Amino acid sequence: MRAGRLWYNAPMAWLECVPNVSDGRDPRVLDRMTARLSGTPGVRLLDVHRDADHHRSVFTLVGEPPALTDAILGLCDEAMPAIDLRRHQGAHPRIGAVDVVPFVPVGHATMDEAVAAARTTGRAIAERFGIPVLLYEEAATAPHRRRLEAVRRGRFEGLAEKLRSPGWQPDFGPPAPHPTFGAVAVGARRILVAYNINLATDRLDVAAAVAAAVRESSGGLPHVKAMAVALPARGLVQVSMNLTRVDATPIADVFDAVAREAARHGVAVADSEVVGLVPAAALAAVAARALRIAAWNPDKILDSRLLPD
Amino acid sequence: MRAGRLWYNAPMAWLECVPNVSDGRDPRVLDRMTARLSGTPGVRLLDVHRDADHHRSVFTLVGEPPALTDAILGLCDEAMPAIDLRRHQGAHPRIGAVDVVPFVPVGHATMDEAVAAARTTGRAIAERFGIPVLLYEEAATAPHRRRLEAVRRGRFEGLAEKLRSPGWQPDFGPPAPHPTFGAVAVGARRILVAYNINLATDRLDVAAAVAAAVRESSGGLPHVKAMAVALPARGLVQVSMNLTRVDATPIADVFDAVAREAARHGVAVADSEVVGLVPAAALAAVAARALRIAAWNPDKILDSRLLPD
Numbered sequence: 001m002r003a004g005r006l007w008y009n010a011p012m013a014w015l016e017c018v019p020n021v022s023d024g025r026d027p028r029v030l031d032r033m034t035a036r037l038s039g040t041p042g043v044r045l046l047d048v049h050r051d052a053d054h055h056r057s058v059f060t061l062v063g064e065p066p067a068l069t070d071a072i073l074g075l076c077d078e079a080m081p082a083i084d085l086r087r088h089q090g091a092h093p094r095i096g097a098v099d100v101v102p103f104v105p106v107g108h109a110t111m112d113e114a115v116a117a118a119r120t121t122g123r124a125i126a127e128r129f130g131i132p133v134l135l136y137e138e139a140a141t142a143p144h145r146r147r148l149e150a151v152r153r154g155r156f157e158g159l160a161e162k163l164r165s166p167g168w169q170p171d172f173g174p175p176a177p178h179p180t181f182g183a184v185a186v187g188a189r190r191i192l193v194a195y196n197i198n199l200a201t202d203r204l205d206v207a208a209a210v211a212a213a214v215r216e217s218s219g220g221l222p223h224v225k226a227m228a229v230a231l232p233a234r235g236l237v238q239v240s241m242n243l244t245r246v247d248a249t250p251i252a253d254v255f256d257a258v259a260r261e262a263a264r265h266g267v268a269v270a271d272s273e274v275v276g277l278v279p280a281a282a283l284a285a286v287a288a289r290a291l292r293i294a295a296w297n298p299d300k301i302l303d304s305r306l307l308p309d
Numbered sequence: 310m311r312a313g314r315l316w317y318n319a320p321m322a323w324l325e326c327v328p329n330v331s332d333g334r335d336p337r338v339l340d341r342m343t344a345r346l347s348g349t350p351g352v353r354l355l356d357v358h359r360d361a362d363h364h365r366s367v368f369t370l371v372g373e374p375p376a377l378t379d380a381i382l383g384l385c386d387e388a389m390p391a392i393d394l395r396r397h398q399g400a401h402p403r404i405g406a407v408d409v410v411p412f413v414p415v416g417h418a419t420m421d422e423a424v425a426a427a428r429t430t431g432r433a434i435a436e437r438f439g440i441p442v443l444l445y446e447e448a449a450t451a452p453h454r455r456r457l458e459a460v461r462r463g464r465f466e467g468l469a470e471k472l473r474s475p476g477w478q479p480d481f482g483p484p485a486p487h488p489t490f491g492a493v494a495v496g497a498r499r500i501l502v503a504y505n506i507n508l509a510t511d512r513l514d515v516a517a518a519v520a521a522a523v524r525e526s527s528g529g530l531p532h533v534k535a536m537a538v539a540l541p542a543r544g545l546v547q548v549s550m551n552l553t554r555v556d557a558t559p560i561a562d563v564f565d566a567v568a569r570e571a572a573r574h575g576v577a578v579a580d581s582e583v584v585g586l587v588p589a590a591a592l593a594a595v596a597a598r599a600l601r602i603a604a605w606n607p608d609k610i611l612d613s614r615l616l617p618d
Contacts (some may be wrong), residue, residue: 046614062615107614181359191611255600270605280589280612286596292562295582302325302500303589303612305355306371306415 013115016104016191016267017061017068018276019075022083022094024051033059036074042067049275053230053231054240055090056099058194058275062106065117070102072121076129076184084180085156091229092240093152095134095159096182098125100148102137103188107308114188115139119171122186124235126173129181132163133172136211141171148185149225156182186291193243193282195251196229197258198236201267207237214239214254221257223249236270246282254288280304316346324423325413325500326370326377327585328384328447331403331447333360333394338391342368345383351376356583362540363549364399365408367503369585374426381430385438385493393489396467400538401549402461404468405491409457411593412497416617423497424448428480431495435482438490441472442481445496457494458534479502484597502591504560505538505582506567507545510576513537516517516546519570523563524549530566532558545579555591561598589613 023029030050037059037099038045047060061071071297076098083097101121103114117137126133139145144167154162159177162168169175170183177183199207207228212218215226229238239258243251254299281298298304315556332338339359346368347354355370368378385407392406410430412423427448435442449455453476463471471477478484479492486492508516516537521527524535532554538547548567551561568578590607597605609612 014529014615031592046611047609078563098374106611113334138561242607251596251600269601271601272602274609277609277611277614280593280610283596284589286599287560287594290599292578294579300583300586301589301592301612302355302415302586303610303616305586306323306616307612 002005012177013064013093013109013113014107015065015068015117016103016106016277017063017072018104019059019061019072019073019098019118019178020100021059021079021081022055022085022088022099023089024053024055024057024282025089026082029078030057032082033075033078035088035206036078037061037071040067040071049274051275053090053233053238054229055088056092056094058276061105064119065103065113067120068103068117069124070160074099075122076125076131076181080129080181084179085182086158091263093155094182095152095156096131096184097180098184099182100136100207101184101186102151103139103186104191106191111188111190115161118186118188118303124171125186126170129178130171131173131181132183133177134168134183134185135171138188139186142167150185151185159183164294167302184285190244191279193246193251193278194241195243195254195272196238196240196268196275197255197272198231198234198238198270199262199267200270201237201265202230202235203265203267205299206265206267207239208264209265211239211241213261214241214257220252221249221255224254246279246285250289251282252286312608313383319486320420322373322420323371323416324374324377324426325415325586326381326426327411327413328368328370328381328407328445329409330366330368330384330388331394331397331399331406331408332367333362333364333365333399335391338387339366341391342366342387345387346370346380349376349380349383352380353501354388356585360584362373362399362542362547363401363538364397365401365403367585374412374422374429377426378413378430378433379447382433382437383405385434386532389438389490394491395489397465402464403459403491404465404486405493406489407493408491409445409461410493410495412448412495413500415500420447420497420499427495427497427555431493432481432492434495435479438487439488440482440490441479441484441492443477443492443494444480445494447497448495451476457496468492489607499553500588502555502560502587503550504552504563504581505547505549505584506564507540507543507547507579508571508576509579510546510574511539511544512574513539513546513574515571515574515576516548518574520548520550522570523550523566530563533563555588555594559594559598560591561595
């Protein structure tokens with residue numbers, strides 16, 4: 001089946017890297033970051049998601065590990081003078097100007113390569129900028145530091161105290177937050193889908209109740225993280241989610257659960273959005289259900305099959 | 310954005326090739342064909358769809374043009390002793406043992422390359438096996454020979470007369486059908502989605518009425534070809550379709566139209582199937598509608614973005 005000398009049989013050892021930055025509002029800052037990332041040799045910038053309500057932007061990059069490290073150092077270099085977390089207000093929890101930097105294996109790359117990239121990049125950030133770095137998920141150095149929610153608990157405002165408390169010394173860099181930049185969480189993880197559903201109400205308590213009903217940590221759907229966010233510009237509220245295993249808990253199940261819980265409060269779904277990129281198979285599974293395709297198999301997605309095995 | 314030396318910046322000049330063979334029932338024949346195709350150097354066999362009711366199988370290959378020509382010659386070599394159209398009964402119109410061979414540009418390949426591959430392959434089939442070859446769609450040598458329906462009109466049973474009639478001489482090979490093999494339609498076309506919806510009834514007249522209502526040629530949806538097929542093994546009927554421009558007429562619109570027309574006859578949709586592979590964007594559009602994703606953009610599909618531009 002795989003015979004021949006097609007160029008795509010070359011090994012593909014890319015990582016995806018999805019830095020989240022604590023600015024979603026200042027176009028000059030974000031344009032500079034975008035230019036810096038897209039101008040880094042060996043890196044492809046695939047997506048930029050700016051969110052004024054979250055006051056947060058998400059960049060999606062792919063490339064080989066050394067190029068990605070360069071790109072992230074450039075991003076920190078742009079963020080350092082531009083973002084002061086002492087004056088930062090936004091709906092999304094954060095500890096750093098560049099807040100989280102996950103590395104994700106795609107193609108032939110392994111999780112070990114993603115972990116190595118996270119550690120190399122974390123060390124480089126600390127050495128270059130004097131910023132404390134905490135490794136998370138697969139790159140974490142202790143079990144209690146794996147979950148990003150745990151790493152970020154206390155937020156920027158509680159970070160100085162957190163870094164002094166037992167078990168929370170940084171993996172790299174000084175033992176105290178940078179005064180304006182804070183700290184950076186650098187990790188390695190599997191692909192996830194960042195998926196937000198907007199509800200046709202301005203009642204944040206409804207979004208909070210729906211988020212609590214659907215998230216795994218309070219007894220909801222497996223592999224779903226959820227929080228409520230106000231979207232004052234649109235007069236809506238949002239259930240903002242990370243779906244960490246869409247193979248096990250399909251997006252359609254999450255949509256249905258949110259719609260059902262919202263309906264219990266007399267509220268409808270307004271619309272939804274994907275932050276960053278989404279694997280073709282995750283959306284194809286939604287389509288297969290909607291179209292009643294019998295015995296759907298993601299091997300039938302052309303684009304996926306044209307990639308290296 | 311595209312800077313760097315990532316290997317996937319190498320030119321990709323593959324074609325997809327989707328030969329349709331007039332056998333969907335004999336596992337020994339189909340296994341031999343599968344082995345022959347997958348064993349051809351430089352070719353990847355991505356999908357095999359066997360359909361006993363249609364008495365037809367669809368193979369999906371990708372590779373560079375010379376390798377695909379080799380694969381198709383191997384397929385004809387297997388079909389020649391194995392399939393005798395004088396004894397062939399099936400629900401699907403056909404003129405040849407290997408019935409149609411479309412070449413489709415993917416990646417950086419152009420339609421001109423697909424047309425060249427069709428002509429080279431057609432000539433080689435005629436010379437090697439003495440089978441008449443008719444070029445169709447983008448490879449056609451006259452406007453009235455572009456549409457596959459026109460090329461196949463009269464079917465195997467009317468082929469001898471057709472090839473003698475004005476304007477229907479073969480592009481390559483002898484002016485009369487091969488006695489058992491018939492002729493081969495070799496073409497070049499854009500990607501299409503072969504999509505079948507099964508109706509929960511055994512009334513073929515209902516499927517015929519639905520097909521007539523939704524197909525473009527009788528005033529239905531643009532870029533939709535449709536015919537009715539009985540599925541006696543399941544006790545169902547099928548609306549068997551080719552969707553030639555899913556960007557213009559989305560799959561979800563086709564599904565809704567078929568469900569609506571069937572409902573006028575009191576019949577429900579049982580399920581549906583995709584024959585061969587389907588572009589990620591076509592399914593993602595269905596998902597985006599089901600999930601109410603605002604301002605959906607297919608650039609957000611990870612797998613597609615990892616392919617060369």
